[in-house]
Amino acid sequence: MPEEMPEDLPEGMKEACGEILLLFRTRQRFVLTTHVNPDGDGIGSEIALASWLRKRGKDVRVINHSALPASYRFLDPGGTVAEFDPPRDNPAIAGADVIVVLDTNHPDRLQSMKEAVLGSPALKICIDHHLDPEPFAHPVLIDENATSTGEILYRLLFREGDERPTAEIATGLYCAIMTDTGSFRYPRTGPITHTIVSRLIACGADPVRVYAEVYERWSTGRLHLLGEVLAGLRTELGGRLAHITITRQMLSRTGTSEEDTDNFTTYPMSVEGVRVGILFLEIEGGVKISFRSKGVIPINALAMEFGGNGHMNAAGARIDGGDTSDVRSRVLSAAGKYITGEK
Ligand SMILES: [Mn+2]
Structure with missing residues (x-):
């Protein structure tokens, strides 16, 4: 029996969740991206979703306007996150079935990738927690009451309660939530956040390591x-x-x-x-x-x-x-x- 999920998404978002999960199941070629100067939420969410999709045999490319910041390299030992290189990446963007825009809902924030993303015939999905979305994607999953995109992704991907995140996914989502909550102290950090984080730790996210990798590498x-x-x-x-x-x-x-x-x-x-x-x-x-x-x-x-x-x-x-x-x-x-x- 699936365990109780107090962190389940609000009623109004369940339809979008269903549509998105259906696309995740039925489409093959995915491009994931996030905003310029990506933070732990953008990168952690990309890593988690890429890993979840690849486990299902999907072709996934992760392409960002900016290079991967040094603080988040530990999330990506396999070098999956690429800095946008138009001649190399435009065919993948144009040929994708689905482009998932994470942690921003404004195409302007994709900077150099904006044109390629908007010009692609791919379906665009937006998963985010910021206000005032621009209507460039459908379906969208935007919960401005969520601490982070990572929290929304957890609730999307693991709402059925019958699948546990792998350590790689748990680490990406933990990093996303930790960084966007200022290490669990910003407003909107609540019982649901801690419920999710507790599960992520149980599934292999290491709080000591993630904190040290992100915050204790100052020059x-x-x-x-x-x-x-x-x-x-x-x-x-x-x-x-x-x-x-x-x-x-x-x-x-x-x-x-x-x-x-x-x-x-x-x-x-x-x-x-x-x-x-x-x-x-x-x-x-x-x-x-x-x-x-x-x-x-x-x-x-x-x-x-x-x-x-x-x-x-x-x-x-x-x-x-x-x-x-x-x-x-x-x-x-x-x-x-x-x-x-x-x-
Ligand atoms: Mn965020």
Whole structure:
């Protein structure tokens, strides 16, 4: 008898689950992809789904705009995750039966792969947990209340309760959930998350190893970068808003790159009394902004003012052109009303 599944998906999503599982069973050639600068959720979900499909004899290609970040190489000892190479990969994308887009619902975030994916006659499936999806895929499985795409995938693939994840799948999904919950402490981390994680550990995910692989591989340059960034941390509005800025010069001085700034938003958020944390990252031709908030401050509304999107407590935006300090003043003055308006 299948055991009880408290983590079963909401009623409204069961139809999409059925459609997706049917396609997984009946189609043969799959391409999996995720967003630019993929995180542990994107990569972990790709690895888990690729492994699950291959176990069923499917042809699976995993192709991303970005190269596989060093922190997630441990998930992929077989080298299955490829960086998009148009002459090599366009035929696979055009000839796929199904393209599964994981952890984003905006084709723009596929960057260089967008055109090939949208132009392919393949069916497109989107499995994700972000708000405001663009209608480019069908069927879609989007649960914005889920902590991560990894959690949704677990609930999709193992909802029947009659199959256990392999160690490889469990490790991919564990990494996805661990990274997207900030190691099980962000909002939306609940009993269901821990139920799933408990099963993943029972099936071979190793929490000590996954944490060490993802978070304990800092270069000295990255630590020096963090030191410089933290020295520039500023607070506003009586300490309720904290922000940090990462310039191109800081990156070049410390021999680091954008990838090394992953999770730096943790630090402004750890200031006592802070309600909103903002990270400004100078990128080629613009500024990338990461927004975080606590409680019922809808920081995605602030992100949207600057063309971005996200969740209530975590959002992002990218501003093309413009001087970083101008962008920063504009964002900081717009941020005030979200904090002062808070109950
Ligand atoms: Mn995610």
